[in-house]
Amino acid sequence: MIQFNYIAAFFLICLGFYTIVTKYNLVKTVIGMSVMDYGVNLLIISIGYTPGGTAPIFTAGELTQASYFVDPIPQALTLTSIVIGACVTAMSMSLIIRLHESYGTLDTREIRRLRG
C-alpha cells in the first residue's frame, strides 16, 4: 500500500518541524532537521515506486514498450538529498561544538545574543 508511504513521509516531515520548534536543545534541533530530511527522502523514493516494477537497468535494444520498471530519477534525486542531509548534520554539529565552547550551554533560550 503505497499510500502509507506518503502518510508516513508527511508525518516524518511534520515530526521534524515539531522537534525543531519545541525542543530547546541544539542537538535535538539537529535531530529534528534530520527527521525532516528522512521524511522528504521517503516521499521522493515513494514517488518513483511502481508496484511490481523491475530494476531500471537495461542495455541498448533491451528496452521495449512492455518494459515495466521503477522510475530511476527519484532514486538519483534521493542520493543527492541524502548526501546533502549528511552535510547538514555534519555542519550543524561542528557549529554546535563551537557554540558550546563559547556559550557554555546548548539551550536555545540562552543562545540569543542577537535579538531585536
Added chain:
Amino acid sequence: MNFTNMMDYHHFPIYAVMVLFLGAFVTMVCGTRPSKNPNNPAGLRAWIALCATGVSLLLLVLLIKPVMLGGETIAYWMGSRGIAGGYAIGIALEVDALSLFFALLIATAVFVSAIYSIRYMVHDDCVPQYYVLYCLLAGGVLGLVLSGDIFNMFVMVEILTFAAVALTAFRTRVYGALEAAFKYLVVGCMGSSAILTGVILLYAQYHTLNLAQLASLIPGSMNNATKLAFAFLYIGFSTKAFIVPFHPLAADAHGAAPASISVLISGVLTKSGIYGIIRLTWFLFQTMELGAMQFMLVFIGSVSMFVCVTMALAQHDFKRLLAYHSISQIGYVLTAVGLSTALGVSAGLYHAMNHTLFKGLLFLAAGAVLHETGTTDLGKLGGLSKKMPHTTVLFLIGAFSISGVPPFNGFASKWLIYQAAYQRAVETNNIGFLAAAVVALVTSTLTLASFVKVTQSVFFGQLPPEYENVKEVPFGMRLAMGILAVLCVLTGIFPNTVMSVLTEPAARAVASVGEYIMAMGFKATVPTPEVSFAHVGVWTPVNWLLILCIALLALTVAALAGRYDQVSASQGENVETKYQLFYGGEQNVYSQVGGGDLFWGFKHNWRHYFDFMHDLHSGVVNDYALWAVVALALAIMYMMIAL
C-alpha cells in the same frame, strides 16, 4: 571540438558557472604555502579567486549583445542530451534576459567584493579557505539563476546555503557569528527541504524537472498537489530572499559575516530568492494574472518594507541596521513585481539592480569602518570624516542612493515604482495599490531618517579620543567602493539607457513565457502579449537638481531674512547638554550625538511598537522556526483557497 566552436557564445553560461567552481577547486589545491606578503596572506589563492570572478563577469557581459539586445533565449543541453519522446531527459541551462539580468548583477557584486576582500581579510586567519567558500557561494548563486532545471536549482540553493552559512560563521570570534550561522542553517534548511518537497511533488505530477516543460504543462492542469507544491516552493524561495517573516535571519547573518560576505548575502543571495519567486509565479505557474497572487506579493512586499525599516531605526549596530534596510529594499522589489505590469516588473528589476549596487557600497563602507576602528557600534563611533574622507564620500553616495535622493540611482527606480503603483491603482480602481505606493513613500522617508542617523553618528560629530590614530583604508578597498559608487551615479544619471539595455528586455522576458518554453523546444499555448512600458516619464536629473538648489536657496534666504525666534531650550536638571534643543558642546568636552540619541523623541512616542517588535524578534531559534512553519501553513491554506 575545435576552438572556434568552443568560443561560441552559447557555451558562455556554463563556462561562467564552471569557472567559479573550478576556481574553488583550484584555490583548494594551489597556493598551500603561506604567503610572505603581509598585505595578502592568501597569496596566490586570492588572485585565483579574483581571476575566476573576473572571467565569469566578462563572459556574462559578452552575452549582453545577443540576449539583451538581440532578444535571443539560449537553451543549452548539457552533454547534448536533449528531448526524447517529448520529455526532457538531459539537464538544461536556459538563459533568457531575466536570467542574464540577475547573473550580471551577481557577477558584478562578486567581482567587486573579491577586489575588496584581498585587503579586507588581512587580519583574519584561515584566509585561503575563505576564497574556496567564496567561489562556491558565487558559483552556487550564478548556477541557480542560469539553470533551466528545477532540481538543479535546488542543488544550487543547497550549495549557496552551505557556503553562506560557513562564511557567516567565518569570524568565529565575532560577537554572535556562530549563533547567527546556526539560526540561518536551521531555517535555511527548512527552506531547502520545502523547495525539495515542492520539486518532487511537481515531478510526481508531470514527470519532468525541466523548467520550460513544467511551464508548458502546469497552467491549466492545476490540482491540489500542484498547489501544495507551489506553497512549498514559494516558502522555500522566501527563506532565500529573507522577506517577512524570515527577516531576523538576514539581520543576524549580515551583521555577523565579514563585510565582503554581507555584500554577497545582501546583494546576491536575496536576489536569488527574488529570482526564484519570479520564475515560480510568472513562469512555472503563471499565476500573476490572479488578483489573489498580486495581493499576496504586494502585501508581503509592503509589510517587509515597513517592518524592516522600523526595525532598522531601532538598531545600534552599523551592519545590523544595514541588514534590515536590505530587506526593506527587497520589499520594494517584491511589491513592484507583484504589481504585475510591465512597468512594475521593469521598475522592480531596476530597483533590484540599484539595491545590489548601493547596498554593496554601504556594506563595504561599514566594513572599512570596522577594518580601521574594530567596531560597528554606532554609540562608540563618531567624527570619522576627518580621518577617512574618501570612505565618507563613498558612504554618502550610497546613503543618498538608498534614500532616493536625486541624482542617484535609488531615486530613479523608486520614482518608477511609485508611478507603476499609481498607474495600477488607476487602472484597477483598487485602493490597495495606492496604499502600497504610500507605504513605499513613507518607507523611503524613514530610510532617509535612518541614514541621517548613521551618517551623523559614524562620520560626523566629534571624534572619540581612542580613534585619533585611525587611517584611511588601503587603496584596494577604496577601489572596490569606488567602482560601486561610480555605478550608482551612472545608473542614476542615465536611467533611459539602463532601462532600454537591461531592465526592459528582462521585463519583456518575464511577460513572454511562451518564448521561454519554445526556446527549449516545447509547445507553448501561451500567446506572447504586447508589452508596453508607457509611463509618465523618467526624471531628468539636471532639472531636479536645479529644483533642489532653488528650494535650498529659498529656505536659506527665508531663514536669514525672517530671523525666526530662537526658542530657548528646556533647562531640565538631569538633561545632558546634548539633549537640549541647541547645544554647542561647551559644557561637556566630549558630547557626541550617538546612534541612540537622534530621533529619540520619535522612538519614545512609538515605544510600544518598538518594544513589541523587540520582544517579537526574540533571538530564539525555535521562534524563528515556528514562524517558518506558520508561514508554510498559511501559504498552503492561501494557495488552496486562492488558486
